[in-house]
Amino acid sequence: MKKPVALKDHQRERRTFTNRVMLAFAVVVVFMLVLVARLFYLQVIEHDVYRTLSDSNRVQLQPVPPTRGLIYDRNGVLLADNRPSHNLTLVREQVGDQEALEATIKQLASLVEISERDVERFYKRLSQRRRPYQSVPLKFQLSDEEIARIAVNYHRLPGVEVEAELIRYYPYTGSLVHALGYVGRINERELARVDAQDYSGTHHIGKLGVEKFYEDRLHGTVGLQKVETNARGRVLRVLERTDPIPGEDLQLHLDxxxxxxxxxxxxxxxxxxxxxxxxxxxxxxxxxxxxxxxxxxxxxxxxxxxxxxxxxxxxxxxxxxxxxxxxxxxxxxxxxxxxxxxxxxxxxxxxxxxxxxxxxxxxxxxxxxxxxxxxxxxxxxxxxxxxxxxxxxxxxxxxxxxxxxxxxxxxxxxxxxxxxxxxxxxxxxxxxxxxxxxxxxxxxxxxxxxxxxxxxxxxxxxxxxxxxxxxxxxxxxxxxxxxxxxxxxxxxxxxxxxxxxxxxxxxxxxxxxxxxxxxxxxxxxxxxxxxxxxxxxxxxxxxxxxxxxxxxxxxxxxxxxxxxxxxxxxxxxxxxxxxxxxxxxxxxxxxxxxxxxxxxxxxxxxxxxxxxxxxxxxxxxxxxxxxx
CATH class of the missing domain: 3.40.710.10 (DD-peptidase/beta-lactamase superfamily)
Incomplete structure (x- = not known):
């Protein structure tokens, strides 16, 4: 009689299994080495680069607009003043895509009164803004009640801020307009003829009269500040600050x-x-x-x-x-x-x-x-x-x-x-x-x-x-x-x-x-x-x-x-x-x-x-x- 043949070769299977385990282990070791090498590259070799990039996400450099100089008459009566104004602004990159932007504006309209003209002017300013992450005003001169409504809904409004700024105010209105002129929102044509960096935080410029002629004396010099922000882009604290130089005050012969x-x-x-x-x-x-x-x-x-x-x-x-x-x-x-x-x-x-x-x-x-x-x-x-x-x-x-x-x-x-x-x-x-x-x-x-x-x-x-x-x-x-x-x-x-x-x-x-x-x-x-x-x-x-x-x-x-x-x-x-x-x-x-x-x-x-x-x-x- 012939010798019976075994159905399984246990020794061969053991050898095959061992080889596969060794191969898998080698692959894991290789991947681990690659991972460790990449980790070493990122954490040690490129440490300074990525720390800087991380700080850029957390720390922002913001311009600080100077206070515009005041204008007085010959007897010291104030003719052109600066008054605080709280404005509703949006940062396009923090809001999201166009659909999210439209939804945010609609949501804001349910909290404060926003006219079609406000929206039209917002999109015009958005198209003219000078750099990314620059806030764009949607509505000016908010009341205390409107500020409160927006504040309690901040958590649902990414990219939305209430910003305070000083704006020009003429207490004698039409009585002096042809003598003093006035300031208005700066446009691209005007920005092209001034120092764009010095006007990086400025929204207004002299349009007519004394305000226009003495713009370089009234405007002042822009300041800078480093601020720490959260994931939503809101400012948590100011890290460094270079104060702006305010504009010079003018005294006119005008009585x-x-x-x-x-x-x-x-x-x-x-x-x-x-x-x-x-x-x-x-x-x-x-x-x-x-x-x-x-x-x-x-x-x-x-x-x-x-x-x-x-x-x-x-x-x-x-x-x-x-x-x-x-x-x-x-x-x-x-x-x-x-x-x-x-x-x-x-x-x-x-x-x-x-x-x-x-x-x-x-x-x-x-x-x-x-x-x-x-x-x-x-x-x-x-x-x-x-x-x-x-x-x-x-x-x-x-x-x-x-x-x-x-x-x-x-x-x-x-x-x-x-x-x-x-x-x-x-x-x-x-x-x-x-x-x-x-x-x-x-x-x-x-x-x-x-x-x-x-x-x-x-x-x-x-x-x-x-x-x-x-x-x-x-x-x-x-x-x-x-x-x-x-x-x-x-x-x-x-x-x-x-x-x-x-x-x-x-x-x-x-x-x-x-x-x-x-x-x-x-x-x-x-x-x-x-x-x-x-x-x-x-x-x-x-x-x-x-x-x-x-x-x-x-x-x-x-x-x-x-x-x-x-x-x-x-x-x-x-x-x-x-x-x-x-x-x-x-x-x-x-x-x-x-x-x-x-x-x-x-x-x-x-x-x-x-x-x-x-x-x-x-x-x-x-x-x-x-x-x-």
Whole structure:
């Protein structure tokens, strides 16, 4: 019989099992070695790298915005303040994807009132943010109740914070907006022209006026802080901090009391008032009426409200004081008179017979005087006092355009004269070259006649009228009009650059100044002066000149009838002057749009400003404004 064969080879199976165990053990050992090696690499070799990355998740570097400098008037009254505002913000990366972001906004809307406009502005800011993990405001100026509602729901709102910041506040709202300007949310175009790092924590920038011109002094320098955050990104503690440097405080020449008096004197009429200090060129008042509330622009005005301002017939956004271009009318006559005698065109004793009109040639066109019957025998002094057009037609025709344009340029027309009003307009000073360039036509004698009474192509701003009048008050000494008086109390910090300096006006004889100032005194105090209505009961003397600027032309044989015209076509009333006439301390220029004659519309406004300044009751005006 054959030997039976075993069904299992136990020895072979034992050997196979042993080999498999050894192989598995070797694989485990290899993986363990790889794991230990990787652990060693991460924990030892790359320790510094991953510690830094870990700290980056736990520690963040945040910019600390500086406090914006304050703005005061000449008497220390606060004109532009900073007030705390608590804003609802979101960090996009901590909220989640777009679906989570929309859900979070919807959830927030159930806690506080969030309008569609708030959401639209949020997404616009989100698209413009400058770096990841930057918080983006959704709603500004939360109430205490709204803050409490959000606080108790923090655990359900990842990426949501209530952040406090200081925002600009203008306590006198529309009364100063055209003088100060305002700040608003910074945009990409503005960010491109500033130091992006210095503005990394700043949401606002000066948009207009003083706020814009002195932005580099008002803004300050950004600070930095290292903060420890939790998994949700909320700040647990501040580890290190470099404090920001606050912006510098500015003191202006502006006198708030005088500003309020000038605004009230306009009594709701469209127009402008500019008051200057002839000793320094400081702008004591700069009113453009109507105005608007700049506080609405700080956090962002609604499209509806902004459109209403844009479409208003009264043009509240338009700064009439420095951008309004008006025919200067008879307020130009003192400069034309000085030009005529100083250029040698006529002498001080030159006179004419005024029949009520002027003709270049016998039987030609009649350029009519405002007084139909004429003024009889007229010299320069009488021509200023009674504003005799015919006299200036005559000397303007004799002088021609070249001397007139030259002297008007010396008095600051056709150029930007202010130091720190960035929106200041040069207006129009016509000349022979200007007409050929702009109209492609030669200069005609009739153009000179129109220019001699401040009509025709000539346009000037109220600030230019005040500046030229200041030059007369100072007998030719030039002062650059400026808003800034001192930086943090240091008046020496105000420097006029060379490109803003203007030469003094030198006349051939000093007595021409005295003659013109006396003639301008007659305008207010003379028996036939065009502004004699404001000269009554004065205990000081004003030197001034009225003007009535035509808005539409009147045919030669027609008479001006204001009642027959729509208001926007009626004459503008103008007045320029200074007081006290013998030692000027204030210069005033007034334009009342469509107000009629300068003597009836503009001169009374100037009288109120002069009276308030001379009486020094301005502190009471400010107190009443603060109480009311």
């Amino acid at each position: 708030l009391g005088l500003q309020l008096v000038a605004e009230r004197a306009l009594n709701g009429q469209r127009g402008a008032v500019v008051a200057l200090d002839p000793a320094t060129g400081g702008i004591l008042a700069l009113v453009s009426a109507p105005g608007y509330d700049p506080n609405e622009f700080v956090t962002g005005i609604s499209s509806k409200d902004y459109r209403a301002l844009q479409e208003s017939d009264d043009l509240p956004l338009f700064n009439r004081a420095i951008r309004g271009r008006y025919p200067p009318a008879s307020t130009l006559k003192p400069v034309i008179g000085l030009a005529a005698v100083d250029s040698g065109t006529v002498s001080l004793g030159y006179d004419i017979w005024d029949p009520g009109y002027y003709q270049i040639t016998e039987g030609g066109r009649r350029y009519r005087d405002w007084k139909r019957g004429g003024h009889g025998r007229v010299d320069l002094r009488k021509a200023i006092e009674e504003s005799v057009d015919t006299y200036f037609y005559d000397v303007g025709h004799r002088m021609g355009i070249d001397p007139m344009s030259d002297y008007l340029q010396r008095f600051g027309f056709g150029q930007v004269n202010s130091l720190d009003l960035p929106e200041d307009h040069a207006a129009i000073l016509p000349s022979r070259e200007w007409k050929r360039r702009m109209r492609n036509r030669p200069w005609y004698p009739g153009d000179s006649i129109n220019l001699s009474i401040g009509q025709g192509f000539m346009l000037a701003t109220p600030l230019q009228l005040a500046t030229a009048t200041m030059a007369i008050a100072n007998r030719g000494q030039w002062r650059v009009p400026r808003m800034l008086k001192a930086i943090e109390g240091d008046e020496n910090a105000v420097v006029v650059p060379e490109d803003k300096q203007h030469p003094d006006i030198k006349l051939k004889r000093e007595r021409y100044w005295d003659y013109m100032i006396e003639a301008m005194e007659d305008v207010v105090h003379g028996r036939r002066g065009t502004a004699r209505g404001i000269g009554r009961d004065l205990n000081y003397r004003i030197a001034g000149k009225t003007g009535t600027a035509q808005v539409v032309g009147i045919k030669q044989d027609e008479e001006y009838d204001a009642e027959a015209l729509a208001e926007k076509y009626r004459d503008h009333g103008l007045f320029v002057g200074f007081a006290p006439a013998e030692a000027p301390r204030i210069v005033v220029a007034v334009v009342v749009e469509n107000g009629g004659g300068g003597s009836s519309a503009a001169a009374p406004v100037a009288r109120e400003v002069f009276d308030a300044f001379m009486a020094r009751e301005l502190t009471e005006v400010v107190a009443q404004e603060e109480q009311g």
